[in-house]
Amino acid sequence: MPVPGVARASARVVAITLFAGALAGCGSGERSAAVPRNQHALPPDTMTVDAAELGDYGGRFRIVETSGPRTFNAFLANDQPTNDVTNRLFIGLTEFDNFTQQTVPSLARSWEHAPDGRTWTFHLRRGACFSDGHPLTADDVLFSFAVIYDDSLHPSVQDLMKVNGQKFELSAPDSYTVVIRAAGSLAIFPTLVGAVRIMPKHVLEAAWKRGAMASSYGLATPPEQVVTSGAWKLERFEPGVRTILGPNPYWFGVDRRGRRLPYLDQLLFEIVPDQNTASLKFEAGDVDAVDNVRPEDYGLYERRAQAGNFTVYDIGPSLISNFFWFNLNRVATPSAGHRVGDPVVGAIRYAWFSNPTFRRAVSKAIDRQAIIRGPLFGYGFENWSTMTEGSREWFTPSVRGDDYDPEGARRLLAGLGFRDRDGDGVLEDAARNPVSFTLKTNGDSQIRIATSDLIRDDLAKVGIRVTLSQVDIKTLVTNFRSDFDYEALLLGLGSAVPSDPAMAGNFYRSSGATHYWNVRQRNPATEAEREIDSLFEIHADTLDAAVRHATWTRIQNLLNQQCFVVWLPSQMMKLPARNGFGNLRPVALPHRLLWNIDRVFVRRRS
């Protein structure tokens, strides 16, 4: 029978031996401008990356961005162009596989949780190193979490790393084990902690302590001083022109033959002012792929694909859902003619908007197939949830809303006592108020403007007069966030990565800031919202997959029975990429092209 104390002691010896071996795998920090992958020995714990093809070293992949990175500091990355770069430079404990839509190991090779679902233990890879050869250990993980929990800095990722408003507690029993304890259980815990990118303590701790973290790893930092934990390191940054990444010579990811990744010598982000220039650059052969293409351009690209030696990839349903909603917010700060607690839209419209029958009638009046044929150029699909058909795990085919049925809409409206009393084609309510409202959206989206036009025409057919209003996106954000100066508002909601409903708490919870129709409620305004709130708590907390699915279906059905939002079709996605790259596998979930760029390679010409 083994004596526990002895077993522990020998485990410690093994750990120390392995640690020493791991350190031997790390270099002394010399850097090289060229790109040899075998200059430094592989660590004991490599990560074998699953890829369809085995590739060769060399070559580059060039992608366009309509804006450059704002910083190389992953803690401060808030926008897409910055995340696209920092997510290549820094890894998390876990990563999200955009193709399988599953959480996969990264710095943590495995993890487990205690029966209470609150304590998670992550086992780190032995011998992992930063791009300067310094060992990457549990210390760096603790440091990274300490920085994101720094309230004077308050990075946005901090909001995700809380349960019931409480921060996680972290400890490191040894250099390669991290234990994280949360205030409650959380279904997507392993996925979530991957959002904290691991940055080097040995480089950044001094800056953090003197309060200079916000300006660390800024754009002016010399590339060789940006020490990274990911597959890539910063090779060169030309402000406003391009960002160039090169392989991290210490990276622990390998292919099936055990050859260190990434295959490519360079990954380039070319910065252009807009989508039109991006298309021109692609046409001129200056870049290898375009990430964002409008549906009206799909045909154009397809016609040119053969001559231009590129392929237009059909990447399936978008994860962006589109909808409009009616303003049910109440006045929070008093002003002339508005008392606190009064409906923002006034009593008459509030009486219509707050009635689920009215909302359902509106939903039934809209011909979604016409929107697919028109603004989406045939590349669209009907969608009834924030988790579209693009979500492998969370799309629920049985969930539907009130679809096109103009007769049904007229019946519902008649049931509310709405009649055209003066014969002008517009319904009036019982108090003879003409039934009309203004639909707002952002004027820079042609698809949304064209969709609004169709909605106006459809609703006119059932006797509701819609006035359209287009403003710039910032005004629109102010309208739905703070001044509530709108009656109905049309918008889209992109899925977060990972695409899990639990990530959309701000939308579903009645207390959420993006619970658009009635934001930041102290107490749920309706019984349905109260039920959604409690179902969402269960859905987000439980580790039981069956319960999560059951609650998720119920939440969606409740939302659609009440018709809090009027769903509109989503887009089928296509994107063009040049031929000649192996393992390139564009997907609908962002980043659509770069999610597996560590294994993409340039095919040899035969």
Added chain:
Amino acid sequence: MRAFLIRRLLQAIPILLGVTALTFLLLQLAPGDVLSQFSQNPTIAAETLDSMRHRFGLDRPWYVQYLLYLRNVALRLDFGESFTRHQPVFAVIREGLGNTLLLSGAAALITWGLAIPLGAWAAARRGRRVDRLLTALASVGLAVPELLSGLLLLLIAARTGWFPVGGMHEAGWERLGWWARGVDVLRHLALPALVVGLVPLAARMRQMRAQLLDTLHQDYITAARARGLSETRVLFRHALRNALNPMITLFGLTLGALVSGSFVAEVVFSWPGLGRITMEALLAEDRYLVMGAVLMSTVVLTAGNLVADLLLAVAEPRLRDG
């Protein structure tokens, strides 16, 4: 001369104050702020945005923010920090200013290098086919907006491959020799410089033509012709040199537009200059970066006008004393 200079410098102060106050006020009146872009992100809590707003000082009254800004600029030459780039504004602007000056310098070369000989040629051939053709071309150049000509040239570049589609240099540029680097930058510079340079060409050419025609009607030209000098000699030795004098003053005046004249072309051609930085900062409502860029443009404009006045003052002593 010194009094003149001091007077002009003092006059610049209210201009700078007015421009900064107006810019600040307009930014304040614009809907939303630099954090609006994050408001749609369901993973960012409202409290986070509030804490960022506090950190950026955006929760204070606008006049307090403005006075603090003025104090920092005046006393410490501290132009603030860019919210979106986490970098001092001065560093961001310095990085763009050089590129902008390169572009507008090349454009000025095109404008003046073509305007003077073409204007002179048109004047010498007044009323003939060449003159009419140049007048017609100038009118077209004046009528086509910079944006349109820029996009057309980009399209041609993409289809033919003769010129790169925007940007300032190829990837791997830093590994080239100095000669190859120069050629690479020139290839990237050609189209945007052409677009910026062609806009004022028509006006400058017509001015040159008018000046020369004016001079050709002077008595001393008639006298020169009467002396039996050849027409070439009359034109180059006597008329042209005198006609150029007012053009030099005009050149001084255009110095002021060196920074602001290329904004549209920079955006269209992805040229990493001050114009693009300003445009991006405006869209993101990156307040102090916009302020810095506007301030820089104003300083260059004021300085350009000052140089023009100095040139004029050297030529016309009466202005110094007036």
